[in-house]
Amino acid sequence: MDFSRRDTAKLALAAGAATLFAPNLARAATPKLVVVGGGPGGATVAKYVARDSKGAVDVTLVEQNPTHMTCFFSNLYLGGFYDLDDLSHGFTKMERDHGVRMAYARAEKVETGKVTLADGSTLDADAIVIAPGIDFKYDLYGGYDEHVAETRIPHAYRAGSQTQLLKKQIAAMENGGTVIICPPPNPYRCPPGPYERASMIAATLKRDKPKSKILILDAKDKHSKQALFQEGWEKFYPGMIEWVPGEFTGGGIESVDAKDMSVTTLDGETFLGDVINMIPAQMAGKLATGSGLTGDGDWASVNPESFESTLVSGVHVLGDACANGDMPKSGFSANSQAKVVANAVRASLTGSRAFPPRFRNTCWSLIAEDFGIKVGADYKAGEDKVTKTEGFLSPLDAADDLRAQTAGEGYAWYEAISEDAWG
Amino acid sequence: MKRLLLLLCVLCAPLHAEEVTLKHGGLTLLADFVEADDALPSVALITHGTLAHKDMELVETLQEALAERGVASLAHTLSLGVDARRGMADCAAPQIHRDEDADREIALWIDWLKKHAHERPTLIGHSRGAKEVARTAAKREDLHGVVLMAPATAGSERRAREGYEARYGTSLDAVLAEAHKLSPDVVMDVPGILYCADTTASAGSVLSYYDGEPTGAETYAPDIDAPVLVVLARADAVVPDAPAAFMPLRNDALNIALVDDADHMFLDFYAEDAADLIAEFMAHEPKAASPTIDFENADLEYGAYLGQECASCHSANGSNPPLDGLEAGYLHHALGQYANGERDNAAMALVARSLDDEQRIAIAAHFAAQLK
Incomplete structure (x- = not known):
C-alpha cells in the first residue's frame, strides 16, 4: 500500500493547506494515525502502531466508552462463570505504556484525512483506521426497535446493559419457563455465539431451574459446529434445548411482541417465551454506513491486504464491520486483521518494512465449564478477498480430557487477547 | 530395527558392561560401567531415584541407548547404608541413610571416573536422583554438563509430606x-x-x-556452573509441576526438553527418546542450539511480525506456555513437532504448518531475544 504523490497532495488539500506541499514536506511532521473503536480490532491497531513505531507515528484512539466490554465470552457471564469486571477492559495502559492518545468521544463521520466527532470537532489524520463493529437491522422485524431491545427483548449482541438485562430476566424466570433464542441469518458476528449462549443459559437453568426449556428459532438451516453442539447438549442438557432450523421457521423471525412476550416466525407460527433473546440480522456499524464505506451493501468494502476501503482512500475498516471474505466475524479475526493493518499502515507512514499479510481465526465455544469445542482456520489475502487456506474442527465423540484441554485453551486465549489488545 | 532388537533384548545384560566397586566407610559401593564405540570424551554418571538401584529398567535401558549413541556411562547404586547393595531397598531393614549421603557417594564416583581418565563427567539424575545430582553439581566446577530427568521438585516433596x-x-x-x-x-x-x-x-x-524447607532439583539448578538439560516426561504424574518449576530457570545454560507421552519412568522407547536428547546435549558446546541452524543471523524484525500472531493466545501468565525467552532451538524444534504431529494439538498444528522453516527460525530467534 503506497501513498502516491496524488494521494499525498489530496491529503494536504483535505487538511486545509492553502498551498500544495511537496510530498516529503507534507510528511516532515510526525504522521498522524487516528483509530476509531476501542474493541479488539481498534485497540490492537492503535497499540501495535504506537508501540512498534516507537514514537514515529502519532496515534489517537477515539472511543465513546471509558471501557470496552468484550462481546466474546459475555456468554460466560450469562452462564455465571465470568463477572462483568472480567469482561471489561480499560485504556490506561494504552496511554501510559504505549503512548496512544485517548479521545473519549463518538465519531460521527470519517473521510480521507479527517475524522469528525459528535460535537462537531475534527481530527486531522494521515491515515484512519476504523473498527466500528456492527449495527442491527431492527427495521426487518415488526414490533422491534432499539428501545424494545434495550428494555424488554434484548439481543445482548453488543456487550453491556442488554447482557445484564438478559441475565436478570433469566434469573427472574420461574422453573419450567421457556427461553427463546432467535439466531440471525448469515453473515453475523460470532457464528457459534448464539449456540454457546444456549449452552451457557442451559448451564444456569440446569443448576437452578431444571424444568425450564430453551427454544432456538433459527433463520438458518445449519450453523457453526452444529454436530458438536448437538452432541454436547445431549450429554449435558438432554431434553432441554430444541433447535428449529430455518426450514421450519420459514427463514427466521417476522415480528416480536414485547407486550405478550412472543415471537412470530416467517412461517406464521407464534411462540410465547418467558425470556426472548432476539438477535437481529446485522450490518456494519453506523460510522461505516454513515461515511459511505459500505456502498450499496451491508459491510464495508475493503482490499484484502491492508483493509483500506475501496471507496474512500486513506480509511481502513477492519473487524466485524468490513466484508472480510472467508473470515468469520469474531474478536479473534479483528485482532488478527489489526496486526496486518498495523504493519501496513506503519509501513506507509514511516517507510518501515511491510510484511505479507497472514490471518488466522479460532473460535472456542464452551458447552459446559470444562467442556469446550473449537473451530479455526488460516487465511491469506486472495485476489479480491481474504480466502481460507486450511482449517480444523474439534472431533466428535472426543474424550473428556480433550474437551477440558480445549476449554482451557479458550480461557487462556481470553487472557492473552485481553493482554494483547488492551494491556 | 534397533528398537526391535532392544525390545527383544530387554532382559539381556547390557553390552560391554562391567561391574565396578568402590570402598567407602566400610561399605562396598557398586556400579555398572558401559562402554561405547567412538565414545564422547565426557562419561555420564547416572544416579537413580528413591530407594531404587542401577539395574532398574530405566537405568539399564538408558545405559544401553546411550552406548548406541556414543556415550559411555557409569550407573551406580546408592548404598543407603547397606554393604554392596543390589536391587530395590529392603524396607524391612532399619533405614539409616540420610538425604545428603547421596551427594557424598556421587562425589566419590566422580573421583573414580577422574582416576580412570574420565576428566569431565556429565551427571544424570532421575527423579530424587536428579535433586541429589543438582545439589551436588551446584557445589562443583568440574562437570561437562548436568541432565535432570523427571526431577523431584519442591512441590512433590511438599505433597509427599x-x-x-x-x-x-x-x-x-x-x-x-x-x-x-x-x-x-x-x-x-x-x-x-x-x-x-x-x-x-x-x-x-x-x-x-x-524436616526443614522442602527442596527440589530446581532449588539447586540455578547455581550449577555447567550446562543443564532438564528432560521432562509430558505425562509425568509424579512431578507434574516440573515444567512450571523449571520454565522460569530457562536461559543460555539451562534448557528444557519434553518427551511426549512419556511418564515418570520413561519406559521402553521413551528412554531412547531421552537418550537422543542427552547424547545431543552432551555432544554440543554449552549452547544447546543445533550448530546447523543459524539463529544469530535470523531476520528478527520478520520474527517480531510473525510472533505478533502468537500473542493472541500466549501471554506471560496464562495456561498456554509463555514464549518470551524460550530457547531458540527448543521453540524451532517444537514448531516442527506440531507440524508433523509428534506434538498433538489441532490449533498449533495449523499454526506450525502455516510457517515455513525460515519463518520458524525467525520466530524462534525473536522470542529467544525477549528477556523475561
Whole structure:
C-alpha cells in the first residue's frame, strides 16, 4: 500500500493547506494515525502502531466508552462463570505504556484525512483506521426497535446493559419457563455465539431451574459446529434445548411482541417465551454506513491486504464491520486483521518494512465449564478477498480430557487477547 | 530395527558392561560401567531415584541407548547404608541413610571416573536422583554438563509430606516431634519413610527427609556452573509441576526438553527418546542450539511480525506456555513437532504448518531475544 504523490497532495488539500506541499514536506511532521473503536480490532491497531513505531507515528484512539466490554465470552457471564469486571477492559495502559492518545468521544463521520466527532470537532489524520463493529437491522422485524431491545427483548449482541438485562430476566424466570433464542441469518458476528449462549443459559437453568426449556428459532438451516453442539447438549442438557432450523421457521423471525412476550416466525407460527433473546440480522456499524464505506451493501468494502476501503482512500475498516471474505466475524479475526493493518499502515507512514499479510481465526465455544469445542482456520489475502487456506474442527465423540484441554485453551486465549489488545 | 532388537533384548545384560566397586566407610559401593564405540570424551554418571538401584529398567535401558549413541556411562547404586547393595531397598531393614549421603557417594564416583581418565563427567539424575545430582553439581566446577530427568521438585516433596498422614496413618508432625527428641543415630519406629511402610529408621534419617524447607532439583539448578538439560516426561504424574518449576530457570545454560507421552519412568522407547536428547546435549558446546541452524543471523524484525500472531493466545501468565525467552532451538524444534504431529494439538498444528522453516527460525530467534 503506497501513498502516491496524488494521494499525498489530496491529503494536504483535505487538511486545509492553502498551498500544495511537496510530498516529503507534507510528511516532515510526525504522521498522524487516528483509530476509531476501542474493541479488539481498534485497540490492537492503535497499540501495535504506537508501540512498534516507537514514537514515529502519532496515534489517537477515539472511543465513546471509558471501557470496552468484550462481546466474546459475555456468554460466560450469562452462564455465571465470568463477572462483568472480567469482561471489561480499560485504556490506561494504552496511554501510559504505549503512548496512544485517548479521545473519549463518538465519531460521527470519517473521510480521507479527517475524522469528525459528535460535537462537531475534527481530527486531522494521515491515515484512519476504523473498527466500528456492527449495527442491527431492527427495521426487518415488526414490533422491534432499539428501545424494545434495550428494555424488554434484548439481543445482548453488543456487550453491556442488554447482557445484564438478559441475565436478570433469566434469573427472574420461574422453573419450567421457556427461553427463546432467535439466531440471525448469515453473515453475523460470532457464528457459534448464539449456540454457546444456549449452552451457557442451559448451564444456569440446569443448576437452578431444571424444568425450564430453551427454544432456538433459527433463520438458518445449519450453523457453526452444529454436530458438536448437538452432541454436547445431549450429554449435558438432554431434553432441554430444541433447535428449529430455518426450514421450519420459514427463514427466521417476522415480528416480536414485547407486550405478550412472543415471537412470530416467517412461517406464521407464534411462540410465547418467558425470556426472548432476539438477535437481529446485522450490518456494519453506523460510522461505516454513515461515511459511505459500505456502498450499496451491508459491510464495508475493503482490499484484502491492508483493509483500506475501496471507496474512500486513506480509511481502513477492519473487524466485524468490513466484508472480510472467508473470515468469520469474531474478536479473534479483528485482532488478527489489526496486526496486518498495523504493519501496513506503519509501513506507509514511516517507510518501515511491510510484511505479507497472514490471518488466522479460532473460535472456542464452551458447552459446559470444562467442556469446550473449537473451530479455526488460516487465511491469506486472495485476489479480491481474504480466502481460507486450511482449517480444523474439534472431533466428535472426543474424550473428556480433550474437551477440558480445549476449554482451557479458550480461557487462556481470553487472557492473552485481553493482554494483547488492551494491556 | 534397533528398537526391535532392544525390545527383544530387554532382559539381556547390557553390552560391554562391567561391574565396578568402590570402598567407602566400610561399605562396598557398586556400579555398572558401559562402554561405547567412538565414545564422547565426557562419561555420564547416572544416579537413580528413591530407594531404587542401577539395574532398574530405566537405568539399564538408558545405559544401553546411550552406548548406541556414543556415550559411555557409569550407573551406580546408592548404598543407603547397606554393604554392596543390589536391587530395590529392603524396607524391612532399619533405614539409616540420610538425604545428603547421596551427594557424598556421587562425589566419590566422580573421583573414580577422574582416576580412570574420565576428566569431565556429565551427571544424570532421575527423579530424587536428579535433586541429589543438582545439589551436588551446584557445589562443583568440574562437570561437562548436568541432565535432570523427571526431577523431584519442591512441590512433590511438599505433597509427599502433606500426604504422609493419609498414607501412613499418623501425623508427620508427631513423627518429627519424636525424631527431634532422639539422638540422630537412634533407631525409632516409623509408620513410613519414603516408600517404606511400618518399619524403623534412625531419627537423623527421618529428619533429613522430612524436616526443614522442602527442596527440589530446581532449588539447586540455578547455581550449577555447567550446562543443564532438564528432560521432562509430558505425562509425568509424579512431578507434574516440573515444567512450571523449571520454565522460569530457562536461559543460555539451562534448557528444557519434553518427551511426549512419556511418564515418570520413561519406559521402553521413551528412554531412547531421552537418550537422543542427552547424547545431543552432551555432544554440543554449552549452547544447546543445533550448530546447523543459524539463529544469530535470523531476520528478527520478520520474527517480531510473525510472533505478533502468537500473542493472541500466549501471554506471560496464562495456561498456554509463555514464549518470551524460550530457547531458540527448543521453540524451532517444537514448531516442527506440531507440524508433523509428534506434538498433538489441532490449533498449533495449523499454526506450525502455516510457517515455513525460515519463518520458524525467525520466530524462534525473536522470542529467544525477549528477556523475561
